[in-house]
Amino acid sequence: MWLRTGPFQTHLKSPINSLGQAIHLLYGDFVVEENPEFADFHIQLREPKNWRRFYRPQVYFYFDDQAPFKPMPRSHAFAMFEWCLNWCIESQANHYLMMHAAVIERGGLAAILAAPPGSGKSTLTAGLVNRGWRLLSDELALVDPGNGMAVPLARPVSLKNQSIEVIRKFVPNGVIGPIARDTIKGSVAHLKPPQDSVDRNREGALPRWVIFPRFEAGAQISFTPYPKSTALLRLADHAFNYSQYGVKGFEIMAKLIDRCDAYEFIYSRLDDAIQVFDSLLICDARTMVSS
Amino acid sequence: MTEKVDMVRLGMTNPHVVSSLTLRDWDVLIRQARSSAVLGRLHAVLEEAQIIDHVPMPPRNHLEAARVVAGSQERVIRWEVYCIRRALARVETEFVLLKGAAYVLSGLPFARGRIQSDVDILAAKSKLRTIEAALLEQGWIHMKLDKYDQRFYREWSHELPPLYHPHRGTVLDVHHNILPSTGRVHPDPQKLLRASEDIPGTPYKRLCPPDMVLHACAHMFQDGDFERGFRELTDIDGLLRALSGTAAFWDQLSQRAQEMQLYRPLFYGLRYAYEFLNTPIPQRIISASLEWAPSGPVLHAMDALVRQALVPRMAATLNTRYARWVLYMRSHWLRMPPLLLARHLLHQSLRRR
Numbered sequence: 001m002w003l004r005t006g007p008f009q010t011h012l013k014s015p016i017n018s019l020g021q022a023i024h025l026l027y028g029d030f031v032v033e034e035n036p037e038f039a040d041f042h043i044q045l046r047e048p049k050n051w052r053r054f055y056r057p058q059v060y061f062y063f064d065d066q067a068p069f070k071p072m073p074r075s076h077a078f079a080m081f082e083w084c085l086n087w088c089i090e091s092q093a094n095h096y097l098m099m100h101a102a103v104i105e106r107g108g109l110a111a112i113l114a115a116p117p118g119s120g121k122s123t124l125t126a127g128l129v130n131r132g133w134r135l136l137s138d139e140l141a142l143v144d145p146g147n148g149m150a151v152p153l154a155r156p157v158s159l160k161n162q163s164i165e166v167i168r169k170f171v172p173n174g175v176i177g178p179i180a181r182d183t184i185k186g187s188v189a190h191l192k193p194p195q196d197s198v199d200r201n202r203e204g205a206l207p208r209w210v211i212f213p214r215f216e217a218g219a220q221i222s223f224t225p226y227p228k229s230t231a232l233l234r235l236a237d238h239a240f241n242y243s244q245y246g247v248k249g250f251e252i253m254a255k256l257i258d259r260c261d262a263y264e265f266i267y268s269r270l271d272d273a274i275q276v277f278d279s280l281l282i283c284d285a286r287t288m289v290s291s
Numbered sequence: 292m293t294e295k296v297d298m299v300r301l302g303m304t305n306p307h308v309v310s311s312l313t314l315r316d317w318d319v320l321i322r323q324a325r326s327s328a329v330l331g332r333l334h335a336v337l338e339e340a341q342i343i344d345h346v347p348m349p350p351r352n353h354l355e356a357a358r359v360v361a362g363s364q365e366r367v368i369r370w371e372v373y374c375i376r377r378a379l380a381r382v383e384t385e386f387v388l389l390k391g392a393a394y395v396l397s398g399l400p401f402a403r404g405r406i407q408s409d410v411d412i413l414a415a416k417s418k419l420r421t422i423e424a425a426l427l428e429q430g431w432i433h434m435k436l437d438k439y440d441q442r443f444y445r446e447w448s449h450e451l452p453p454l455y456h457p458h459r460g461t462v463l464d465v466h467h468n469i470l471p472s473t474g475r476v477h478p479d480p481q482k483l484l485r486a487s488e489d490i491p492g493t494p495y496k497r498l499c500p501p502d503m504v505l506h507a508c509a510h511m512f513q514d515g516d517f518e519r520g521f522r523e524l525t526d527i528d529g530l531l532r533a534l535s536g537t538a539a540f541w542d543q544l545s546q547r548a549q550e551m552q553l554y555r556p557l558f559y560g561l562r563y564a565y566e567f568l569n570t571p572i573p574q575r576i577i578s579a580s581l582e583w584a585p586s587g588p589v590l591h592a593m594d595a596l597v598r599q600a601l602v603p604r605m606a607a608t609l610n611t612r613y614a615r616w617v618l619y620m621r622s623h624w625l626r627m628p629p630l631l632l633a634r635h636l637l638h639q640s641l642r643r644r
Contacts, residue, residue: 009349037314037318038314038315038317038318038347038349038350039318040352040353062320066326092353092356093352094355094356094358094359094360095352095353095359096532239364241359244360244362244363245359245363246363246366249584
């Protein structure tokens, strides 16, 4: 099957039924082009041709007919597909500056949420994109080095462990795919992206905020301006290919940070977090009026 | 059907052809170039021919991505070479840059876009302990190797066990020869070092031009496996194009090949570079090199194997894999005496389990 996600066309071949069902469930709103001429990634997920297709069945991932990773249990096929697609982008799409960060948009302006794994970044993103913000990506921020725009890559949002239940409650009519248990990251499931985000998957947004979020159980909410100089270095830490761009990487990053307000954000309740993010837009409107 | 055609050879040798490619052709070409490790080279070739702007956006993105990666690898190599020189300054030992590092520092045209990551240097065998100690003191570490591997490198190979710099993530191979000491052919490393020359405008040294070509040929036809065979052939092609400017070059190359006992690999290098990449080699040299050819049936077999093994992975068949396996075994056969080879293969196969 062919799957377009933002700028990338993926050609996936797989005989695994459960994978097809999960893709149908979570990528249901995506436009599927019939037999396009060019694919960015040709991938396969398939069982080995030996006894391991029957006993504790495994799945191998192939990129251009090479298997770069060890196999995973067949029950993790969808999570594996998501990780492998991330890997394809991270290892191949160096025509973008890439960061490990979520990107959301409202009013044409993008917020980049950069945080190490386990900081509640995906949970926050899942909450916000179901309360008026548009999803560009939940863990891979792509910046076009030519114009500095954040490039949309709306895909299912990956949720880990407790956040699966948190989001199930927070987005009662949200669609959550199969749970892969006992992965290296614990239990992992994916939330179907909002239809609007999928429909606007070719529409970039100019970064306006860089936010370093952190979930802390029971913590007072705090939203503190963060100095731009340190924000640049901290954001660069989250970039996969910052150093590959050399001086150009610094220039792209400096331009991006110049345009943005940076904040450090600590939260414990999603509802409070959403209020803070909504107030960003109001502040922004005010400064625009007053200047 | 394009999948079965060697698109990458077409694109590299005749860049103007690409302006007539369909997106479906590009889909194959990009994958073939990537699996042959020449995607960055392809970008450089198309840029020099001034047709990169006519490439449709989806494939051009991949070429652009490869350009970014190759550009960063070139910077990494320049910096790494500087760090090596600094680390070795105190022990006052000379070293010669080999392969990619020499191509980059010499500014050879085909180094642009060439995917490379490791740095290789050559030094006198008597200095190897001093060099290793100095590098270990300056932050390089041994890659995780078991006792057998350590012994394999130190006793039977032509280089130290690879050194890894954990901060910079780079790998350094320190050689004392360009072919294993256990092999059938022994180029004299003293001769290589004595003939080495300064790289103009830099404080570094490289092999003399004929030795650079001979090393590339030896690497491909004595020492290598053919997974990256096409890339290695583009190196030989690039070197011949870049270094054959002087009138005396071809005769020097022929003489040196005999002197260093590397005429057979040179014969193969010239033969297949000419056949696959239209390398401009004077006809008299090609005719003269036939003197170094193996016997008819062997040459016939070698032709069949190499032609099969150089097929890009996308177009590869079972025959390609078989040809690569045979060539791999052949290079092992050339590297070690039979008893040692048997022992090495036995050890490797037992370890895999």
